[in-house]
Amino acid sequence: MNNMGSYAISKDNDGKSIWKFLRAEFKPKGKFFTPFNIISLPVILVGFVIIIIRFWKGIGAVTNLTQEVPWGLWIGFDVVTGVAFAGGAYVITFMVYILNMRKYHSIVRVTVLNGFLAYVFYAGALLLDLGRPWNVVNPIIGNSFGTSSVLFLVAWHFLLYMIAQLIEFSPAIAEWLGARRARKILSGMTLAAVIFGITLSTLHQSGLGALYLMAKGKIYPLWYSEFIPVLFFVSSIFAGLSMVIFEGSISHKVFFNQISEKNHKAQNNIIHGLSKICGGTLFAYFFLQVLVFVHGKHWDLLNTPLGYWYLTEMIGFVFLPMMLFVYSYRRKNILAIKIASIITIIGVIINRLNITVIGFRWDAAVHYYPSWMEIVVTLAVIFTEIWIFRWVINRMPVLRDSPAWAKDVK
Amino acid sequence: MKIDRRNFFRVVGVTGATMTLGKEIFAEPKNANEPEPYGILFDSFLCGGCQTCEYTCAEIHNLPEPVDAPEIGVTRKINETRRTVVNAYETSEGEVDVKRQCMHCNEPACVSACLTQAMFKTKEGPVIWREDKCMGCRYCMISCPFDIPKFEYNSPNPKITKCDMCYDRIQEGKIPACVETCPAEALLFGKRSDLIKEANKRVHEFPDWYVDDIYGDNEAGGTGLLYLAQVPFEDIGFNTGIQKSSFPELSKGFLYSVPFVFVLWPTLLLGIHEATKNNHIKNAEEDE
Ligand code: SF4
Ligand code: SF4
Numbered sequence: 001m002n003n004m005g006s007y008a009i010s011k012d013n014d015g016k017s018i019w020k021f022l023r024a025e026f027k028p029k030g031k032f033f034t035p036f037n038i039i040s041l042p043v044i045l046v047g048f049v050i051i052i053i054r055f056w057k058g059i060g061a062v063t064n065l066t067q068e069v070p071w072g073l074w075i076g077f078d079v080v081t082g083v084a085f086a087g088g089a090y091v092i093t094f095m096v097y098i099l100n101m102r103k104y105h106s107i108v109r110v111t112v113l114n115g116f117l118a119y120v121f122y123a124g125a126l127l128l129d130l131g132r133p134w135n136v137v138n139p140i141i142g143n144s145f146g147t148s149s150v151l152f153l154v155a156w157h158f159l160l161y162m163i164a165q166l167i168e169f170s171p172a173i174a175e176w177l178g179a180r181r182a183r184k185i186l187s188g189m190t191l192a193a194v195i196f197g198i199t200l201s202t203l204h205q206s207g208l209g210a211l212y213l214m215a216k217g218k219i220y221p222l223w224y225s226e227f228i229p230v231l232f233f234v235s236s237i238f239a240g241l242s243m244v245i246f247e248g249s250i251s252h253k254v255f256f257n258q259i260s261e262k263n264h265k266a267q268n269n270i271i272h273g274l275s276k277i278c279g280g281t282l283f284a285y286f287f288l289q290v291l292v293f294v295h296g297k298h299w300d301l302l303n304t305p306l307g308y309w310y311l312t313e314m315i316g317f318v319f320l321p322m323m324l325f326v327y328s329y330r331r332k333n334i335l336a337i338k339i340a341s342i343i344t345i346i347g348v349i350i351n352r353l354n355i356t357v358i359g360f361r362w363d364a365a366v367h368y369y370p371s372w373m374e375i376v377v378t379l380a381v382i383f384t385e386i387w388i389f390r391w392v393i394n395r396m397p398v399l400r401d402s403p404a405w406a407k408d409v410k
Numbered sequence: 411m412k413i414d415r416r417n418f419f420r421v422v423g424v425t426g427a428t429m430t431l432g433k434e435i436f437a438e439p440k441n442a443n444e445p446e447p448y449g450i451l452f453d454s455f456l457c458g459g460c461q462t463c464e465y466t467c468a469e470i471h472n473l474p475e476p477v478d479a480p481e482i483g484v485t486r487k488i489n490e491t492r493r494t495v496v497n498a499y500e501t502s503e504g505e506v507d508v509k510r511q512c513m514h515c516n517e518p519a520c521v522s523a524c525l526t527q528a529m530f531k532t533k534e535g536p537v538i539w540r541e542d543k544c545m546g547c548r549y550c551m552i553s554c555p556f557d558i559p560k561f562e563y564n565s566p567n568p569k570i571t572k573c574d575m576c577y578d579r580i581q582e583g584k585i586p587a588c589v590e591t592c593p594a595e596a597l598l599f600g601k602r603s604d605l606i607k608e609a610n611k612r613v614h615e616f617p618d619w620y621v622d623d624i625y626g627d628n629e630a631g632g633t634g635l636l637y638l639a640q641v642p643f644e645d646i647g648f649n650t651g652i653q654k655s656s657f658p659e660l661s662k663g664f665l666y667s668v669p670f671v672f673v674l675w676p677t678l679l680l681g682i683h684e685a686t687k688n689n690h691i692k693n694a695e696e697d698e
Pocket of ligand 2 (some may be wrong): 523524525526527528529539543544545546547548549550551570
């Protein structure tokens, strides 16, 4: 019973040595010159060079950040927006493990994997943006706890949530390695990790908004209110789910051969179910936004260029996709649901950027626009994440069904 | 850097009449354990815009000498190479000069933003930045309502720079260098409460010379830097719309809710999980 470690694993793998197995697995699979590879590889390489310059010459050498706008695309898009889209993981685990909606079970793994990788890479993007990254451990270990800081809370939650998601995903790794005992132990931890993960997500999704509470007077009043944390939390639900719908549609094409007949059939049913939740939360969000607006009494600001932009966001990217979700849910129109999810995704990007970049110090003499290097690094981060995602999907039972031996073990 | 005649008489008038002598007011010897923080009172009525404070600050902090001078219509800004600037404004009372730097807030936004305690409010009053702790996240810059902390974007080992009220000099029992060298006595160092008394005294003795307002008295919950002026503050570059209560208060509500969520959520989630378990079995049977 104490045959742990590599012995257990190698035995489970029909006597194949674990090292031989891993070496084979680390080799690339499939065609190399796909359109995605041809586009993404140069971007990743250029991004890598820019990152070297950044550490050599300083952040100012590659970004357009100013003294007035110290957080730009890397925080506003990579971190703040990226984490909202990673919200699908906590929503889906909530539905499957807490509400016991089994219908969505087949997409848990891929959503959690996506969430986990998103956090790993966005936390990575955060490191690029830190001026003094060698001190990043200060708020984690040591005696420098800035407990009154929202960022302190968010940093800790990122770290803990990554661990929780790794635990949620770990049975898939165990199945890949053929580690039966480990799988049993790890799946036993799932519920605890899910509960912990949802709690953390509630707090840091809203916490990302709370970061900006002290920037009162620096954010265009139409986007600033004391309710930013609530708005961020509610919008992370439909942001995450729209991403699940969008990614799911792509994965089902790209990884067609991985997915069982049954799950292919179930996919539309899943999308249909999710559209109801998206529509509902968008409605709640729209309602909240209206309340916040009335409460803020900024009628006069509507008649300004940024006011029109605000109206565009609210009507074109909140109200419209909300109606589209409701309509397509009623009509069971899967294509319309997918379109609605794409509009929602764009809307969430716009919303997060309005608070973090566009509306932030809108009155500053020098406006901030991301440099091309900031954009390339952002793309490089996203592409690298997709590479890793693909690597995992092609090896571990994420989209494909678990091996037979893992089926009956609960 | 001479004081012109006009200024000389002003100094004698204002400081003589209110019985302040020299650059600091201390009723009794300085006591480091005293919780009452220090501050600086700037009197724009006395400031002649000579920039001595700027030169002194640059010298003792090894920063480059100022290359430009206060000029009406130009708002000079502090940046990573200068921690204080003097700006000139055209007003109904003629030219008014104002020195700006970190306000050393009573409840600083930057300190509550900092997740490493690199920004730190000392018990003496100065808000200081500690190099060994800072990770360069720049959240202090996002949060400071006065846009004070600056960042060395073009350095691989960047620092956050801002006025620290010459904290090391204060610890040695000296007063901030700019206060010491100001030839016009426009700067006064002392316990914040004493400075407010002094400011009120000046306003009431010379109602024709000052507007009846102290900037910093309760702006952002009160600041260590206090300002007197002969014109309304919005005319000389101050943000008078700033909230009068403390900035860290803005995120307190959120932070206070965190422990509750941490207790309530897991209980609630577990409860729902138990309650819906049967659905699960039912569904599972249907699935078979
Ligand atoms: S003015 Fe800004 S930097 Fe200075 S203490 Fe206040 S919040 Fe901090
Ligand atoms: S940049 Fe440094 S001083 Fe400012 S909040 Fe971050 S860790 Fe603190």
